[in-house]
Amino acid sequence: MRVKAARGYDSSRRREQAERNRAAALEAAWRLFKERGYGTTTVSAVAAAAGVSAETVYKAFGGKAGLVRALWEQGLAGQGLVHAQERSDVMREHEVDPHAIVRAWGAFAAEVMPATAPVLLLVRTAAATAPEMARLRVELDDSRLARMEANARFLADHHHLRAGLTVERARDILFTYSAPELYELLVLRQGWSPESYGVFIGESLETALL
Numbered sequence: 001m002r003v004k005a006a007r008g009y010d011s012s013r014r015r016e017q018a019e020r021n022r023a024a025a026l027e028a029a030w031r032l033f034k035e036r037g038y039g040t041t042t043v044s045a046v047a048a049a050a051g052v053s054a055e056t057v058y059k060a061f062g063g064k065a066g067l068v069r070a071l072w073e074q075g076l077a078g079q080g081l082v083h084a085q086e087r088s089d090v091m092r093e094h095e096v097d098p099h100a101i102v103r104a105w106g107a108f109a110a111e112v113m114p115a116t117a118p119v120l121l122l123v124r125t126a127a128a129t130a131p132e133m134a135r136l137r138v139e140l141d142d143s144r145l146a147r148m149e150a151n152a153r154f155l156a157d158h159h160h161l162r163a164g165l166t167v168e169r170a171r172d173i174l175f176t177y178s179a180p181e182l183y184e185l186l187v188l189r190q191g192w193s194p195e196s197y198g199v200f201i202g203e204s205l206e207t208a209l210l
Helices: 004-034 042-052 054-060 064-076 084-094 098-127 129-155 167-177 180-189 196-207
Strands: none
Touching: 004 042, 004 054, 004 098, 042 054, 042 064, 054 064, 064 098, 064 129, 064 196, 084 098, 084 129, 098 129, 098 180, 098 196, 129 167, 167 196, 180 196
């Protein structure tokens, strides 16, 4: 019994250390990406800044593109204990007022975009010269488009879309309003608060979709 307890304790400590190393690597990677850009940042530099080995970074993320993907996934989770997308899905299934649904989508955008939009903009810039980032850009765009199609189909299935609006057109409207470029324009360039941006998204979707 003593041996089992020790092994369990050691396993728990290893997991905790791995999580600390992972968090340190992500924090260091994002700082260096912002300071140096994607192209000139190396895994070795990230490892040194995080106080871990390059092997640890490769094992956890597979390389620079994996670090960027993990940063995006971390931002997409939002600020709550439950993943933002999961909370959005639960809200969508239980809320009966379509206006409340799309306004809530705006609030979720305001929650996750401060973390995800800068990462997606980094991907956009790096994709011009780094093939792995060009592939990641397509992957992330496809993922967002698929989610927007699911949201559009939900509205259509519940007869919430305005007359004459197809699922495909509604999907494209949602895809446009969830684009990082819109956050870049209104918040990063024009100085809107994320909260004002979220309200704008919700109100715009009400007008465009319902």
